[in-house]
Amino acid sequence: MKSAEKIKVGISIGDLNGIGSEIVLKTFEDSRMLDFCTPVIFASAKTVSFLKKKYNIDMFIQGVEEASQAIDAKVNVVNIWKENVSINFGEEDKKVGEYAFKSLQAATQALKNGEIDVLVTAPINKHTIQSEDFKFPGHTDYLAQELNGESLMFMITDTLKVGLLTDHVAVKDVAQNITPELIEKKVNIIYKTLKQDFRVQEPKIAVLGINPHSGDNGVIGKEDEEVMKPTLEKMRNSGKLVFGPYSADSFFGSGNYKNFDAIVAAYHDQGLIPFKTLSFGSGVNFTAGLDKVRTSPDHGTAYEIAGKNEADHHSFKEAVFKAIDIFRNREEYMELTSNVLKKQSKKI
Template sequence: MQINKKMSEKTNIRIGVSIGDLNGVGLEVVMKTFADERMLDFCTPVLFASNKVIAFGKKQFGIDFTYNGIVHLNSIIDHKINVMNIWRELPPIQLGVPTPESGQCALDSLSAAVAALKEGVVDVLVTAPINKKNIQSESFHFPGHTDYLAQELEGDSLMFMVSDELRVGLLTDHLPLKDVVKNLSQELVEKKIRLMEASLRMDFGVIRPKIAVLGINPHCGDQGVIGNEEEKIIHPVVQKLYKEGILVFGTYSADSFFVSDYKHFDAVIAPYHDQGLIPFKMMSFGKGVNFTAGLSKIRTSPDHGTAYAIADRGIADESSFRQAVYTAIDIFRRRNENEELIANALDVNSLDKGFLSKEKGD
């Protein structure tokens, strides 16, 4: 039997990078991350931007940055920084100011990076921050990356914020608060819990994940006195999945859960955005990663936005973007390890069946 080199041992994982809003801190944190040559020992960055944009960044931020400029993806050199030129001229850059042009450039970069991801030219995608307003267009009418990627990659997704201290997934993500309850359903709750449980096993190596579900109302509704969404929508799903063998518990009151209860679980599901992200960012800001779970391809991003207020000062901290790269690589390797284990198990089963058939024939 021929043994191929394991994908989980791949040392030149290709990282597709969308550059985000050029007027924010995206360019700076991307360049600072990959200016550290040690990063190239285990990955090959492919930045979807242009030589002129990188030249601007080198001058603006004083970053020593050696790269391979390309116009075709088949010219990628492994263990080098590759810049895929998607613009001929330097786009108008006004650091700290959201403009229609910076929104269009963010979409250009994202579209090109996603196309390369779908084609398998890059292994994973790490996205720099966008402005959700100025990126809107006929081809982008989404509240953020997560929903856009779910459409492009044709799958169900879960916005999953992860760090060493805490993992938080959201039942609803970028919705106005007034629309949260009307978008909650038993079907949605079940889908998101199943996505989280599968991701914890496949992407994070948790063998028997324990998941906590937060209530949506104060004190989880106090038995219906101040809301009944927990009793009508969430509890029936939790009970159903627990009977199936999924270790899901709740609901828990969000006002006290993050004092210490979170430590007893592998992940938490929050019904709405700020309920989950406020405690996450208080514990993990600068170290956290936004992971789009549930899709066939891997996408991560830093836990911050465009940060226009500091975009022209050269002081942006690249730690979260670097951690997003590490997380994408870890998940890529873990998924491939799982696929190899399944494939090996199938091979063993086939051999056993063949041996038994031969014995019967004898």
């Protein structure tokens, strides 16, 4: 197990015209963070030095050519590019989008190679990062392609966890995308991640309805009656504590969410609006279901305040801590599971 060692936290720098670099540097300006992990930023020492001066951050950085060369107790920067980058805070720029992808691509490869233990991604601009190599709605879909497993967007705090059946899907397409197979797959991912990544022994999961009032028995759409209810009943019959569908409009306001270990929303805004209302600035986006750990802050590039030294870095800092915790929990779970299997095999 690696729990006694420093976790190597790989960091993709995100869109340089946004607040990503600011929140990354502010997080590790506090030298106490180096007691918990070894940060490895994928960018360039030249670019990071410029950004340090911009934000008046007093921090030593260690330039390295590969993540495997990262030095403990230092803020390491892997030199992905050597040239100067033209940074214009608050502006959309395809060239800056190229650098965001270079950083993400290199960090993901290092994660696959085991040169870093976890990945924390700073926000990207989903428009400017698009290219022949990146044709995805966001980080989650790209990582699903690059890493093993089935990905799921899972928004988390210590007390609230919200997963999505559909994430970056247009509202008009949501209902047709939700099938019994999708519901089972996504709920099973959440069930597994609650056990292995969050130490929940008997996960209790609530699922929100697709339509207003969960369809009112078919009066407002038939998807909840014909697709959602039979699937959830089937899962309950298999022994899982899965309940719903619940009417989404009152579920959070009534406090009912506090009775469950996780909530599954049918679509993006149904889950993220209440999540961010209740926990904005402290929430974390965790890509559940993959064989590697990736987290990110619960916000975007925030161009309106980029370069003004006004960004709050606490969500990014929390994303770092959550990545470390999940990594250690998963290692412990895997070791315990392995020991149980070994004992069972000896009995046979």
